[in-house]
Amino acid sequence: MTLSPKLLKPGLFLCAISLFCAVMQAAVPRNLPAAATVFDRYIDATGGRAAWNSKRTERDEIEGRSLDGQHVLLRATVAWTRQGNSVSDVKVPEEAREGVYNGVAWAWTKLSGPRIKRGPDREEALRGSRMLEEADWHSLYPKSRVEGIETINGKPCYKVLLLPSADQRAEWFDLSTGLLARRASVVLASAGATPVSYTVESWRVRDGLNQPMTMLAVRGDLQYRLSVLNVAYNDLREPDDVRYPAQVEGRLQDERAGKALPNAEEIIERHIFESGGASAYERLKTQRITGTIDFLNRNMEARTETWAAGDGRYYQSVDIPGLGKQEEGSDGRVAWERDPILGPRAKPRRDLTGLGVTLDAAGILGWRYMLGEVRTEALEIVDGHECYRVTLRGRKGRLTATRWYDRKTGLLYRTSSDSQTGMGNVPTVLTYQAWRTVEGLKWPVRIHMTVSGQELIFKADEVALNGTLDDGVFTLPDEIRKLLPEESPVQ
């Protein structure tokens, strides 16, 4: 399957952390055994209780690759201690660190800086910070039970439900070897619930302990292969090697003093949640919007319509009295524009900077892939709204936009950026003044725009999402087709 970056990144490395807590195995009677029997057999099969209990700390180098082996999706060093502290140092997909120290779940990313985790995010982090928890199943999952026998990779396995576990953890153990075959759970975080599973493919013995070396990982729609490149036991110094970094400590102090602003990542994700949620954006397939653009103090009002399909096809027109109809579009392969003054042009690349209302769900959800840094700069009053000011920088550090999010509603209130046009970069400020809920999404239906000092108001008449579109609207106009080289694949 095609790897979907937007599904990959959030929390990917966290799942990897929790994986390496393998489980015990029980005896092999045809009648279902007690869970304790299955777990104890696993401990025995992987080195015995003494070997497990001799490990005070663990440090793994791990790597996740696409199933064809071509792409590295994850690379990190993960460290745990028996005390429940952990630190993950992630290099891929983004530079980040996170962990748990003395009950404080924290994260630092190059993207958004330090963050203290709360609520379900904290609980999930605490669950993932348990080192070699299999040795402690008696205290952790005292009500576990064997659910039945299921086949994993052609081998009969006991399915054991680990109880109580908030993340619905289940494990499968090979009847013949007693080794772990699969672990499954549901990641519970503020962004929502995501099913994950790991199926063990190979094993390796290190310092007397047999542990999974490669696994097939499934996270939502995403599949990849996870490998443990290196394992080291008992080489960490506590607390120095597992303590949170200075930025996190500073953040913690600010929060305790009530001086901290929310992390920008949380603010952006909150907007996604409040405007309908990630799944509603993922369901967004088509869009048709009609409305008007009033050029304030210019005595001009334009009619506009936008059509978009989630596969890159779009069409937008703005009919301005005295200037004529300005059109742009793409059939998914060729982007184009035309107007009475400049005539028809094929564009070198897709440009959706026009009204800021064009369908781009992937861009909304996959914002982390487009940015190098996001920061919450201030809490300030904008038009009477208490707003968080968030700066967004590109991968090379250039400021790409400043956004203001309404503290009360969580919705984006204003964005300021440079729109790229054929005539150069034009400063554009969009203020989202009204929203309408359509297909479970809050959609902006009144936008005040300031474009290079000129004020405009966009007002939507009709917002139709996920409806059936007439494909003809995306067809390349003849005069655009004539501009293309003959060898073009466009028919």
Place this chain on the structure above:
Amino acid sequence: MESFETVWRTVRDRHPDPKLNGLDWQAVHDSTKPRIAKAQSLDEVRSLLSEMLAKLSASHYAIIPAELYKPLTGGDSSAAASEASPGITPVIIGGKAVVGRVEKNSPAERAGIKPGMVLDAIAGDIVAPLLELTGALKDQEAQRLVQRSVSRKLNGSADKPLQLDVVDENGARKHLEIERAQPEGKLVTFGNLPEQRIVFESRALPSGAGYIRFNEFLDPVSIMPRFEAAVKQFSKAPGIILDLRGNPGGIGIMAMGIAGFFIDKTGQKLGEMKMREATLKFVIFPRPVTYPGKLAILVDAGSASTTEILAQGLQDLQRARIFGTRTAGAALPSDIVRLPDGDGFQFAQASYTSDKGKVLEGNGVTPDVEVRQTQEALLAGHDLVTEAAEAWIVPVRN
């Protein structure tokens, strides 16, 4: 004092450079204010305001005295374009208001008005004082403003014949009563601009060159297709003459659109307009089919704004040869506001430089071939500027 504050504040808020080229504008305010307070007359106030504006070292900042501002705007400008006209286009030659062009089948033609005749008095008002009043302004700007003012005086109600005193080709003064009729051209509106009459013409000249003229850069929906059709019609012609004399400009990006018919290489631009918020590049987007032959652009003091941007840009790119006289030097979006004391205040909102870095504002476009129209030539039925362009396109062989 209120006018002073309006002028000072307008410059502070609208000047294209927020730093005003390093000038301490607040200090200028503080030093000028007490002098304005002590001024004994309106003339003294104007003088102080002009002195203050001179510190900007920039063109197009001017205080226009109310007595000049009034006749120039001529009252309700929004009604001007819809007014009836005798069919005369005036030009300023040698300090005189002269008939430059007479519409075919117009009341003026029927009354015997010919190009080259001097307009001596309109509706009983002698024209000469108006010419003197504008003497203080820069040459091209004066010509443009006076030309516009004279045009407005000629136009009026269709019910009321025009009382006109002219000096004919023999030097004789004549008093004529001329009907007014709906002038040629299409009446168009664009935003807050007053209604304008848009005229477009294209024809093949006897030399084989193509001739295209339109009077303003407006109404692209009808002008651009007609321009495209004309360029296609003249695709085999030895050259095209684009007559932009008297064209005061209009929609800026039309210059880019027109240039696209003559430039076949992408990535070229006419110039850059620097506003306070952004710098806009006047990029040329080549049309699918471009005209490769000679291009002559005709200009005069009445050619301004978008006309200058187009002419200078194509001159910089060595794509066009410019004929005529220096243009108005008003290449910027400028505005005129009325001050509380009745005077006018003109100011620029952006700076513009051509592709080669030439500042048009206040300087205008200098023709490659300067050709001044003369009253004698007009009287003899010659258009010296068009003829010079034709001679370049199709050299006369001995």
